[in-house]
Amino acid sequence: MGRGFLLILLLIALPAAAQIYKYTDAAGNTAYSNQPPDGVKAQAVELPPLNSVERQAPVDPPSPPAPQAQPGTLYEALELTGLPTEEALRANNGTFTVSVLIKPRLQAPHQLRLLLDDQPYGQPSNVPILQLVNIDRGEHRLAVQVINGENVIRQSPTVTFTVQRVHKP
CATH class of the missing domain: 2.60.40.10 (Immunoglobulins)
Known part of the structure; x- marks a missing residue:
């Protein structure tokens, strides 16, 4: 069970780690693909690292301080x-x-x-x-x-x- 789960995780992660190629198609347009086309000069594209956000513990907003009025002065x-x-x-x-x-x-x-x-x-x-x-x-x-x-x-x-x-x- 543990090896099967690990294999599934690797298969899911492979597309995320795949290489991207840049080339010019027959019409002169710039194209991108995860496989270099046959017979066309393709250039590997270096992608910036993926954005990631670390989950932070929720922070409660500070409660406003209680009024420090003298007894009887808060209500007229x-x-x-x-x-x-x-x-x-x-x-x-x-x-x-x-x-x-x-x-x-x-x-x-x-x-x-x-x-x-x-x-x-x-x-x-x-x-x-x-x-x-x-x-x-x-x-x-x-x-x-x-x-x-x-x-x-x-x-x-x-x-x-x-x-x-x-x-x-």
Whole structure:
């Protein structure tokens, strides 16, 4: 098997190593061939070496440096909207959404994380509309943080609100 494979490789490589000849045909045109024609004076052509490219390992472009802003200075505005502060929030099943006002837009890889009663709530997200589900009735505190991994970039002011739910006996 090894010798047969070697023979096949040699047969494939032979045309690449063949000699090229230059001559003038009967009509006076310059012609090239891999065999010198009979009865015609042919000149061997020295070909330059074949171009080859060595494969190089792919190089990842350098990642841009992370902004080194002080916490809170990257975003000029961050606040929760859509929560009533003067009256109770009526949510019979305890489910409601809040919106986040953020300027400028949230930058990658930053995410938004809600804090409900000073504890992280739900999964961090990059969407500025956040849903809360099955929140108990009563008074709560809610804030939103811009995070990068576990680092807090900025936190909104805390909003205190009351959830009103229908009590079914």
